[in-house]
Amino acid sequence: MASSSNAKHKRIAEEEEEEEEETLEELEGFDDFTLASSWERFISEIEAICRVWMVDGPKNLVEKGAECLGSQKKLYKVKSEMKHGTKLYSIEYYFCVSNKGKASFWDDDLHDLQLSFGVSDFMVIAPLSASGVVLDAPESTKLLSSVAIALTNCGSGVVLDAPESTKLLSSVAIALTNCGSNWPAFVPVHDPSRKAYIGIQNLGLIFTRRFDADRIGSQVPIRLMHLEGLYELFISKFALYSVDFSASFFKVQFAMKLTYRSPPYESDDEIDSVDPEVNESKGDIVSSNHIKTQWDDDCPWTEWYSAEDPIRGFELVAIWSGRMFESSLEMAELENASSFDAEKWLLCPIIFPFMMDDSTWMFVGFASQIRLLVSALDMSFEAQFLDDFVSAENPASDKSKSSTAIPPPTVLDRVLKEIFHDGGHNSHLVERDNKHSRAIKGAPLESLFAQFCLHSLWFGGCNIRAIASLWIEFVREVRWCWEESQPLPKMPSDSTIDLSTCLIHQKLQMLAICIEKKNSSHDTHNSTESVDHTPSGKKVDAEADPFKEPVKDENGSYLRSYSHQDSEPSTSSSFKHHDYSVRSPDLQKVDQVRKGSAGVVGSMMLLHSYQKMHAPYTQDAPIMTEDMHEERLHAVEVFGDAFSFSGQLERDILSSDMSAFKAANPDAVFEDFIRWHSPGDWENDDTEGCAGDGNNWPPRGKLSQRMSERGNLWRQIWNDSPPLPVLEQKPLLDPIREGEKILHYLETLKPHQLLEQMVCTAFRASADILNQTIYGDFKPMKTRFNQLYITLASTLKPLQANHLREKAELIGDLRRLCLVFEHIEKLLIFAASIHRKLLDVPRLSEAMFSDYFNFYLPKMGTSLESICYDQEFKTKQLVMMHERDAVAILFPPPTANQSWRKVLSMGNLLNGHEPILREIIFSINDRVEDSHYGSSIPMATTEEIQTHRMYIQGTSNDLWVALSVTSWD
């Protein structure tokens, strides 16, 4: 108990105050002679307030702005203040709007007093806190010190001792009777931690209900730890009243609510995993001595960070309701009953606070790191070159403090090695083509640049200097690959460039292709020589083909897979071609000069020579990155508005095709080329036009009007194109030149250009990683995640546009985006956690997720200010009968190690766990005979009323009892 000396102080203070009150009364008394004393005035004041409230009724009070309590919007509160002597009192009226009458016993939304005394609407009168106490007389200053001492001992409220509160309560009771109200009224007694109350309620004219509650904070008698003892306590309470009950056995109604809390998941590792330092880089987590496996070990994000488990555990509420008991023996029996016998199970996750707190240091994940990256982007505008950030004498780095340190070379080496060599994720390279993800202009998840971005997020706290140093080393490594003609790791090897990705990724794709071409052109050199030596190029073809990809020749060119109805399937063409030439020895002469053929084109015959038409190998259309396309478009825009423009590049391609066609078909004429290349421009005269039919030879047809006009550009190009197979042609794309250009780009990249692309890629890659999380079928999560992608795409769009907007605005947008991302990331981690914890009861996990989702939803605005919740997530889900076994697994029997710590004192164990809280309601109903006052009482004659009710709430070391007794006055 609080020290008795304090109590004494308090007593003294109050006595002194009372004295003063009297002196004040004398002064004020002459204002109003109609009232005998200030006490009576006080009562009439209360009465006045109550009358106002009664007249208004709940509906109007709500409209007038009554404060809503609880999440279900059932309970409201209005408040008023009044002065009695020098003291201020608050008078509060709590009322229910919907669900009139008594709510179920165990409604979570119930106010403490409702729960304890079984009332619905009620009033509380209490002296106001110190700040509200107005002491105006000069003498009161001397009291202040003593009052202050008393107040500091009891928190904010002014403490009433028993006699004073009785006085207060009786004033209220009188006031309420005067206005004919039957609201119960409560007055707190002692200090608030004791939760002691007294209360009174008029029930019509005959009955009065009295309320009383108090708490034992420690050293609860063992007898009162058990149901049997508590039952006897209740019995003793009404046995005291010499009520006219007929017999000694009472039908005691009983209801009980037990709350269990699941044991913490990693009690020993907690301190380790909270430490943010550990999360700083992926390697540290691995190397730190975490022997225990993390909860998220197999979640997709664990490669990068380890998330705090958002679910600390579960609270299970088991409810026994509406039983009748007649003896204490039965109670003892019940105490041994398994919690599986309870009528109702409710489950609620205990959420770790970081889920609700948006303070930046609270949550370490992709969102937090990308936020750092955005800050780095903000700084990146300060310098022209990335090297400026690394060199120490740069003014930009002067500002930098320890937070912008560059990790030591060993760490740098390790990270580089991871980027370039580790991770056999190549199987993932062909990504699940997520349309949403593609809309974000970044590099695909498993690609080299995306890996660079992800690593830099966790590299040295992701500051601009660390990023710059990592980038410089990264480019150095890329150059090494180029110079040594080593294939670039983690780059897809198909020869197209995905223009929806960021420019750096496109450049790297292009570089990978250039490296490949560089290597093969080196090979080609040898094979070209051999062609020269052999009289028949055909033989080389035949020899080479089986060892090559059938579709692809040495130059990396592709056989065109035209969809003409008369072309052969390209994959098998080389072999068929070979077979064919063997069977037709009469064509030997032609074959000897034929070069670069990729096979015959179906049954098409050359117009003049009646030879089979051969499709040539052609050069690939040159690949281009985005900036090259743009350059070209600009060039065309500048020069191209003249009549009949065609790009030089397109002409080169056409010319190259014509040369190759000429080489493959030495006797071909322009018409043959058109028949193959642009069949629409060859008009057959006869309808069938079957070229293979010997009778119709030569096919009667002609070029289309537009193709046969004088000065036709196609024919000009045809005339100018020499017969040359692709191997001998000048390549459309010079790999050496292009490769060097790319490296130049990478080496001279402006810091902000790098950072912009990193931000996009980091967002995209992180979202893609998180999106792989398995969390069951939580629809709102899926929807939200897709929305996230869309938000990311639209917000990041201006980032790589050529013209930058206002920088501050951009950074602000990105910071907001980080917050949005964090919300989704947290929700997703929560979803994953609850999914895996309740794997066997998907219905339950889904319901809990959507409860939590709805609870979290208001936070998800996109404003930069975070909304902090003061309320806790408490929504419980009903556990179905068949789900109980799966839920009970959450409460594994304690190990020997754990169980010695606790002395079990309560019954009803669940897998060896005792409840953390036990709440019991005993009550006795009685049929009321209204013999006393005739029929004027409001209740019907046969109505049952609750004569005694006791609410008991206890843990293993404290006990709180609230009693309400109805009596005849």
Place this chain on the structure above:
Amino acid sequence: MYSSSLSQPEFDYLFKLLMIGDSGVGKSSLLLRFTSDSFEDLSPTIGVDFKLKMVTLGGKKLRLAIWDTAGQERFRTLTSSYYRGAQGIIMVYDVTRRDTFTNLSDVWAKEIDLYSTNQDCIKMLVGNKVDKENERVVTKKEGIDFAREYGCLFLECSAKTRVNVEQCFEELVLKVCYD
């Protein structure tokens, strides 16, 4: 040069339009009719052609950059780059050649899905050569049905007789403007 036009724009908006469709359906002729109101037999486009046209619409000066692509397959890999950022795509077919119509769904609609980077790009279906009414094999209803299925604007026109050519571009630009 282009930078000078950027620094002092003589127009309020710049729109990028793209024309696609099989070889010989008359894309270049349509464009020529629209930009210089003339009609002649043109050489087949090699790769890509490009025209600029200033139009005034609702008091606003619009600069249209219209890219005219070649229909030949060989150029298809190249033309992919012109889809980028196009705000309007005109799919042209020849009402006298059914294959040019069927290729729209078999080939060209897929190309759009593949290469168009602009989610809100407006598509327009244009049936050309309605002057050859007696040779017509694709009915107007078929065109309408296709347009409905793919969510495009639809118009039939003739580059030769000028019927509907202006309307075709204007309607597309209007839709791009107000979408």
